[in-house]
Every structure is written in C-alpha cells, then in structure tokens.
Amino acid sequence: MAVDQPDEPDRLPCGTMLDTLLAHLRADTLNEHEQHCPHCRSAAARHRSLVDAAAAAERDQAGAPPELLDRVMRVVRAEGRSADLIPLNDPGPGATRVRDTTAARILRAACEPVEGIDVGRCRIADTEDGIVVTMTARAVAGTPIPEATREIRRAVLASARDQLGWTIARVDIEIIDVE
Amino acid sequence: MGIHPDTRDETLVERAQDGDTGAFEELVRRHQDTVFRIALRTLDDHGEAADAAQEALITAWRKLPDLGDARTFRAWLYRIAHRRALNIIRARRATAAIDDEAAVPDPASGPEHQSMASSLRAALDTALAGLPPPQRTCWILRELEGLGYEEIAEIVDATPTAVRGRIHRARTQLVEALEPWR
Numbered sequence: 001m002a003v004d005q006p007d008e009p010d011r012l013p014c015g016t017m018l019d020t021l022l023a024h025l026r027a028d029t030l031n032e033h034e035q036h037c038p039h040c041r042s043a044a045a046r047h048r049s050l051v052d053a054a055a056a057a058e059r060d061q062a063g064a065p066p067e068l069l070d071r072v073m074r075v076v077r078a079e080g081r082s083a084d085l086i087p088l089n090d091p092g093p094g095a096t097r098v099r100d101t102t103a104a105r106i107l108r109a110a111c112e113p114v115e116g117i118d119v120g121r122c123r124i125a126d127t128e129d130g131i132v133v134t135m136t137a138r139a140v141a142g143t144p145i146p147e148a149t150r151e152i153r154r155a156v157l158a159s160a161r162d163q164l165g166w167t168i169a170r171v172d173i174e175i176i177d178v179e
Numbered sequence: 180m181g182i183h184p185d186t187r188d189e190t191l192v193e194r195a196q197d198g199d200t201g202a203f204e205e206l207v208r209r210h211q212d213t214v215f216r217i218a219l220r221t222l223d224d225h226g227e228a229a230d231a232a233q234e235a236l237i238t239a240w241r242k243l244p245d246l247g248d249a250r251t252f253r254a255w256l257y258r259i260a261h262r263r264a265l266n267i268i269r270a271r272r273a274t275a276a277i278d279d280e281a282a283v284p285d286p287a288s289g290p291e292h293q294s295m296a297s298s299l300r301a302a303l304d305t306a307l308a309g310l311p312p313p314q315r316t317c318w319i320l321r322e323l324e325g326l327g328y329e330e331i332a333e334i335v336d337a338t339p340t341a342v343r344g345r346i347h348r349a350r351t352q353l354v355e356a357l358e359p360w361r
Contacts, residue, residue: 049299053299054303057304061216073203075240080198101199118186177189
C-alpha cells in the first residue's frame with residue numbers, strides 16, 4: 001500500500017472509505033465489517049460527535065424566506081422568453097397568434113398522460129412544409145419506445161388540432177435518455 | 180398543466196429552457212432552500228442572503244438557455260448562488276472599512292445552560308467559524324447539503340481532488356474541536 005495517497009486521503013487501512021463509514025454511522029446502518037473492524041471502530045468513535053453535531057445542524061437549517069418564490073417568479077413571468085408568434089387558422093376579422101412557448105405548453109400537457117415517457121424540450125416551427133414539432137423525451141426503462149412515441153404523436157396531433165386548429169406536418173421525437 | 184412531483188429536474192430544466200415558467204417555478208421550489216443557505220452561510224446576513232438568492236435564481240432563469248447539459252442544473256445553479264454571495268462579500272470589503280471583524284456565530288453560552296445536543300451544535304458552529312472559508316463551504320455542501328464531490332467541485336470552481344482535500348482537512352479539524360464531547 002502506498003504511503004502517499006493524495007487522491008484518497010480518506011481510505012482506511014482496511015479499505016473502507018471514510019465517507020461510506022460516516023454515511024452508515026449517520027444512518028445507523030453499520031455493516032458487519034464496520035462493526036467489528038478495529039480501523040472502522042476507531043474511526044467511527046473519533047467521528048461520532050461530528051456526525052451527531054452535523055445531523056443536529058442539518059435538522060435546524062434555515063429555509064428560504066417564504067416570499068422568495070413569489071419575488072423570483074414575478075420577475076420571471078414578466079420577462080418570459082423571447083417567443084415567436086405562430087398564426088392560428090382563424091377566419092377573423094383580425095389575426096390570432098399564439099406564442100410558440102404557449103403552444104409548447106399545450107402540446108406537452110397533452111403528452112403528460114402517456115405512460116413511461118417524459119417530454120422535455122418542445123420546439124415549434126412554422127416551416128414551408130407546415131408546422132413542425134420537435135421534442136426531446138426521456139423514457140422509463142422497459143417502456144416500449146415505438147408504442148410510447150406513437151401515443152405521443154397521436155396526443156400532439158389531436159391537441160394541436162382541437163386546441164390550436166393546426167394540422168401538424170411532422171412530429172420529430174428525440175429520445176435522449178432512459179432511466 | 181400541473182407538474183408531477185416526480186418529474187425529474189432534467190425534464191423541468193428543458194421545459195424551462197423552452198420558456199415554461201411553470202416548470203421553472205417547480206425548480207425554484209425544489210432548490211430555493213439550498214440556494215438561500217449557500218448565500219446565508221457566506222454572507223451571514225438574512226436580508227442580504229435573501230437578495231442574493233433572488234438575484235441568483237433570476238440570473239439562472241436568464242442564462243438557462245445556455246446550459247448545455249440539463250443534468251448539471253443543480254450544481255450550475257448553486258454555483259451561481261455561491262459566486263453571487265462571494266461578489267457581495269467582495270463589494271462589502273471594498274466599500275466598508277474594516278470596522279468590525281467578520282461576524283462569527285455566537286459561540287453561545289456555556290454547556291451548563293444547554294442540553295448536550297445543543298451545546299454540541301454550538302461547538303460545531305464555533306468550530307466551523309474557525310475554518311478557512313473554502314474548507315467550511317466544501318464541508319457544508321458535503322455534510323449538510325449532501326452533495327457529491329464532483330458537484331461541489333463545480334460549485335466552488337475547484338477540482339474534485341482539491342475538494343476531497345478540503346473536506347478531509349475540515350473533518351480533521353472539526354473532529355479535534357469536538358473532542359471534549361466524545
């Protein structure tokens with residue numbers, strides 16, 4: 001065993017990482033080895049007061065002031081994001097346009113009931129071909145992705161038609177992660 | 180258009196990047212306490228910490244579209260808060276004469292007036308106040324906020340190895356300071 005372990009100053013001679021030992025000490029879940037190994041026992045005895053003090057400190061930590069959320073959200077809502085306006089097929093008189101960010105919320109909400117898949121980004125572009133929706137999504141492990149994306153498309157097309165009066169040219173879905 | 184409580188941060192971040200203020204609101208709900216505490220521990224002033232937290236969260240909203248990997252949001256946000264607080268400290272030092280030493284938490288009254296638990300707590304506060312600030316920050320992020328070394332490194336702008344070293348030194352010193360309670 002090297003004398004100098006700059007990357008691992010916290011590995012005990014028995015191989016246990018101090019971090020792991022402290023986490024177990026704190027959760028009161030010391031394993032068989034940690035309960036009997038002399039290195040672990042002595043490290044645990046040395047750190048017990050600190051672990052107890054930290055647990056107490058963690059319990060009475062200050063939370064954010066109650067008005068913080070409102071203050072932040074007031075500014076956020078006032079600023080919004082720069083948004084494109086996309087026309088609705090509205091016979092008028094006058095024109096109705098919807099912000100792309102608003103339309104994205106409507107489409108994302110329509111996808112919420114689809115099981116096993118979470119839509120993240122949703123971009124809407126008014127192209128020569130018509131309105132194109134691009135989504136990123138994360139799938140829950142084990143989800144049959146083709147079925148889930150079929151349902152997503154169906155939900156997007158239906159809500160675009162019913163709520164926005166749009167005929168969507170294309171829905172591109174990028175699965176970016178499986179969890 | 181409710182947000183499921185189990186919707187992951189990454190998904191909310193992506194929605195917020197697209198301009199969904201509701202998604203951002205949920206992110207603020209989830210992280211405002213830690214953001215506030217990061218500022219509070221650096222500034223030791225409730226009002227200033229509240230202002231710093233507010234500025235940090237608004238900055239995060241403005242810069243969010245530039246965040247490349249949504250999974251790094253938490254560390255990225257806490258880093259904004261930490262830097263904001265440090266900037267306030269620097270401005271404070273630049274403008275104010277050194278009229279009083281940086282406020283150190285009251286070491287509190289003697290153990291005889293308090294339960295064992297709270298005097299141990301007080302001893303920890305005193306010992307923490309005696310640590311060099313970078314060590315104190317790293318130890319707190321690790322032990323009180325439960326963050327990983329990589330995330331802490333990102334927040335305080337250091338390497339994970341340096342963070343490990345700081346936490347190691349902080350622990351050694353804190354354990355010594357709490358020796359009487361063993």
